Amino acid sequence: MPFRLPDLPFAADALAPHMSAETLEFHHGKHHKAYVEKTNALVAEKGLEGAPLSAVIRTAAQRGEKGLFNNSGQLWNHSFFWQCLAPAGGPRPTGRLAALIEEGFGSTDTMLEQFKAEAVNHFASGWAWLILDGGALKIISLHDGDTPVAHEGMQPLLTLDVWEHAYYIDYRNARPRFVDAVVDNLINWDFVAQNLDGNGVSRADQQG
Numbered sequence: 001m002p003f004r005l006p007d008l009p010f011a012a013d014a015l016a017p018h019m020s021a022e023t024l025e026f027h028h029g030k031h032h033k034a035y036v037e038k039t040n041a042l043v044a045e046k047g048l049e050g051a052p053l054s055a056v057i058r059t060a061a062q063r064g065e066k067g068l069f070n071n072s073g074q075l076w077n078h079s080f081f082w083q084c085l086a087p088a089g090g091p092r093p094t095g096r097l098a099a100l101i102e103e104g105f106g107s108t109d110t111m112l113e114q115f116k117a118e119a120v121n122h123f124a125s126g127w128a129w130l131i132l133d134g135g136a137l138k139i140i141s142l143h144d145g146d147t148p149v150a151h152e153g154m155q156p157l158l159t160l161d162v163w164e165h166a167y168y169i170d171y172r173n174a175r176p177r178f179v180d181a182v183v184d185n186l187i188n189w190d191f192v193a194q195n196l197d198g199n200g201v202s203r204a205d206q207q208g
């Protein structure tokens with residue numbers, strides 16, 4: 001079965017004004033959809049039908065197949081990203097997540113400042129990540145369609161898309177304003193906390 005475009009886990013207008021329905025119409029309905037279609041075409045071309053998305057990504061990485069790697073990585077990254085978002089006004093980190101954040105960064109505010117700086121300063125297209133690596137929280141960024149799925153030991157907890165297509169409609173070229181708005185208002189900390197179980201990869205995976 002070909003890979004499909006997952007539905008958004010919220011209504012298209014639920015994140016406004018921080019992320020508009022128009023942004024989601026383009027970002028999910030056109031950009032994410034295009035990654036699904038390109039991945040399916042390349043999977044068929046390379047005879048990888050039937051493999052789970054995570055396996056396609058790892059195979060493409062091992063074989064150095066850049067087109068398949070970036071498209072399948074983008075398919076997974078966006079499927080994970082939408083789940084990292086929720087309407088404004090949700091809870092801040094609590095429990096084990098809050099304890100790990102305090103251990104790694106001193107406070108939630110300090111961690112968020114570092115995450116924002118990583119997102120704003122990432123050169124060109126890519127993604128900022130909060131990951132669990134060896135039992136500790138780390139903030140990193142990866143280029144283009146690269147993804148924790150392809151890196152042994154990186155357990156994804158939270159991501160932010162910093163490709164220009166994520167913010168050009170609502171913020172023009174102002175990546176820092178986009179990053180502030182999303183990080184301060186739209187993070188689904190319940191989803192981030194869930195991913196501490198180490199099963200984050202499976203939450204955006206799908207069977208081929």
Ligand code: FE
Pocket residue numbers: 027031078161163165166
């Ligand atoms: Fe994107």
